[in-house]
Amino acid sequence: MEQTEQLSFDFYTEKPQITRESRDELKLHLGEFNGPLDLLLYLIKQEQANIFDIPIARITDEYLKYVRLMKHLDISVAGDFLVMAATLIEIKSKMLLPKEITEEAEEEMEDPRELLVRQLLEHQKFKNAAQMLYERTTVEQAVFSRGKIESDENNAETNASVFDLLTVFQKILSRHKEEVQMEIEREEITLADMLKTLKKRIFEQKELSLLEFFEEMHTRRELVTAFIAVLEIVRTESVRLRQTTTFGDIILKKI
Amino acid sequence: MEVEEKQPRSISEIVSITEALIFVADEPITVKTLADVLEEDKETIEAAVEELKQEYEEREGGLQLREIAGGWQISTRTEYHEEVRKYLKTRPNAKLSLAALETLAVIAYKQPVTVPEILEIRGVQSASAIKTLLDKKLITAKGRKETVGRPMMYGTSKDFLLQFGLKDLSELPSIEDFEDLAQGM
Numbered sequence: 329m330e331q332t333e334q335l336s337f338d339f340y341t342e343k344p345q346i347t348r349e350s351r352d353e354l355k356l357h358l359g360e361f362n363g364p365l366d367l368l369l370y371l372i373k374q375e376q377a378n379i380f381d382i383p384i385a386r387i388t389d390e391y392l393k394y395v396r397l398m399k400h401l402d403i404s405v406a407g408d409f410l411v412m413a414a415t416l417i418e419i420k421s422k423m424l425l426p427k428e429i430t431e432e433a434e435e436e437m438e439d440p441r442e443l444l445v446r447q448l449l450e451h452q453k454f455k456n457a458a459q460m461l462y463e464r465t466t467v468e469q470a471v472f473s474r475g476k477i478e479s480d481e482n483n484a485e486t487n488a489s490v491f492d493l494l495t496v497f498q499k500i501l502s503r504h505k506e507e508v509q510m511e512i513e514r515e516e517i518t519l520a521d522m523l524k525t526l527k528k529r530i531f532e533q534k535e536l537s538l539l540e541f542f543e544e545m546h547t548r549r550e551l552v553t554a555f556i557a558v559l560e561i562v563r564t565e566s567v568r569l570r571q572t573t574t575f576g577d578i579i580l581k582k583i
Numbered sequence: 584m585e586v587e588e589k590q591p592r593s594i595s596e597i598v599s600i601t602e603a604l605i606f607v608a609d610e611p612i613t614v615k616t617l618a619d620v621l622e623e624d625k626e627t628i629e630a631a632v633e634e635l636k637q638e639y640e641e642r643e644g645g646l647q648l649r650e651i652a653g654g655w656q657i658s659t660r661t662e663y664h665e666e667v668r669k670y671l672k673t674r675p676n677a678k679l680s681l682a683a684l685e686t687l688a689v690i691a692y693k694q695p696v697t698v699p700e701i702l703e704i705r706g707v708q709s710a711s712a713i714k715t716l717l718d719k720k721l722i723t724a725k726g727r728k729e730t731v732g733r734p735m736m737y738g739t740s741k742d743f744l745l746q747f748g749l750k751d752l753s754e755l756p757s758i759e760d761f762e763d764l765a766q767g768m
Contacts, residue, residue, distance in 0.1 A: 363707030408707055449762070450704055456761035457688035458681065461747060468748040469675045470664035471647075473656050476609045 364412035365451040367394060372448075379448060382441055384423055388416040419444060492571055493538070496578055497555050500542040504551065517550055522557040530567060530582055539577040597623060597631045598638075602657075605635075611654025611745075652744035653751055679715070686712035687721060691743070692758045695725040695736035713737065721746065 371390045377383050395413050422440035439445075530536050538558065545551040558580070561567055566583040592600075600621055605612055618628045632648075632655055639648040647660050659667050668674065679687065686709045689701050701709050716722045721743045727733040739752070749755065 363705055365706035412706070447706070451706060453758055453761040454685060454688045454692070454704055457692060457756075457758060458685040460756060460761075461684050461688055461691070462678070462681075464747045464749075465678065466675075467661060468746060470661040471658045471748065472664070472667050472671070473658040474606065474609065477607055 364409045365448060367391065367409070368412065369448060369452065369455075380445060382445070384416065384420045384441060388413075388420050391416055415444065492575075492578060493555075493558065493569070495575055496538055497542065497551075500539065501548070501551060504548065517553055519553055519556055519560070522550075522553045523560060526554070526557045526561055527565070530561070530565075530580055534582055536580045537577050538580055541580075592621075592623070594631065594634075597621065597627060598635050601628065601631045602635055605632075605648065605655050605657050608654075608656075611650075611652050611656040613654045616654075649748075650750045651748060652741050679719075680712070682707075682709070683712040683715045687716055687739075687743075690716070690722050690737050691739050691752070691755060694738035695728075696738075697728050697734035697736050699734060701737075 368387070368391065371387050371394075372379055372382060375383065375386060375390070377387065392413060395409050419440045526536075526541070529541065541558075542551060542554055545554050561580075562569060568581045568583055570579045570581055571577070572579075601617055604617055604620060608616075614625055614628050614632065617632070618625045621628065636648045639646060645659055645663055646657055648655060648657055650656075685705060686701060689704050690696055693700065693704070698709065698713065701713075713722070717724075719742075720740055722737045723740045725736045725738040728736050743749075744751065
């Protein structure tokens with residue numbers, strides 16, 4: 329095979345890169361994951377720091393360096409990064425505050441980094457889950473199952489809808505328009521009569537081509553009546569419509 | 584009406600019919616559907632499917648029988664994907680971007696979940712990833728959350744189970760399993 333498949337993906341080796349997109353545009357690229365949490369995780373990893381004891385001053389400095397570079401970036405992305413920058417600075421300042429060294433107070437005092445650590449861990453968990461999904465989908469793509477077998481249900485040929493009927497009707501109608509008609513006397517045919525004719529035809533012939541049936545009509549009025557009769561018979565009688573090709577003739581069949 | 588005394592089927596017959604049905608079904612076929620078609624009870628079908636599965640495993644052929652997305656399916660074994668692809672002249676589908684995968688992971692584990700909740704975990708806007716996942720039908724909208732702004736909630740779809748080879752959502756490894764990994768970094 330021309331290309332070996334990548335079965336796993338190490339998110340952590342993805343390096344942030346600053347590329348020059350055009351003359352006055354810099355782009356920060358952090359693999360495909362570009363969010364403040366990713367940048368932070370990357371920096372922590374880079375500094376080989378313990379996630380539970382983040383050297384906040386150092387990490388904040390590093391982080392701000394990247395954010396400064398990102399000022400050239402679009403605001404919406406940078407916005408998320410700025411919020412995190414503010415959070416980091418806040419944590420940093422909190423940690424610089426002198427602590428009271430009473431034992432009780434120390435126990436009670438919450439580490440200002442705690443919330444961030446929890447967020448980072450949560451984020452990390454889902455990154456690992458994403459990795460698992462990546463592996464699963466790769467394996468799954470090596471599995472093939474059978475394709476569809478043609479059945480009445482998925483075969484478009486036997487599924488004629490009212491719209492298909494309309495299309496056939498439209499076709500005949502337009503053909504009739506072109507014919508020069510000499511109407512000598514006004515023939516009235518009622519829907520009831522038309523229904524009777526249609527029923528008789530179906531029961532005699534078992535299969536009736538709608539194209540043929542409509543073709544026998546001479547006037548627009550008769551055609552319309554015939555069309556309604558077909559709709560009516562489909563609704564009330566045990567008949568089936570079958571169309572063998574798209575936009576082709578429709579066969580009315582007795583069940 | 585013909586009155587015909589129905590002979591009870593033998594177990595091996597049930598196993599064979601089950602195999603035939605799983606073979607023709609174009610998507611994973613459920614035990615219930617099998618039971619309905621065979622007019623047997625679910626327990627009998629379950630036993631038959633298990634036996635069939637064992638037969639496939641013992642034979643070690645090119646096919647496997649497996650439970651996926653709530654049903655049973657016969658498919659090729661992963662080992663032979665190169666030859667199968669060569670014949671079908673297909674290439675692996677374009678993979679999801681890592682951002683989309685991460686968003687999908689959040690949705691899979693936290694469903695039903697809203698966009699703001701996804702943002703909180705990912706720390707970044709996920710609109711385009713969500714659109715991709717919706718387009719690929721891996722996730723579906725699951726109504727609105729009764730909270731400020733009534734945000735849309737998302738969850739995974741049946742296609743998600745199919746594409747990731749999962750029986751059901753409970754087959755996903757527990758999210759806590761990833762915690763050790765996270766702390767080990």
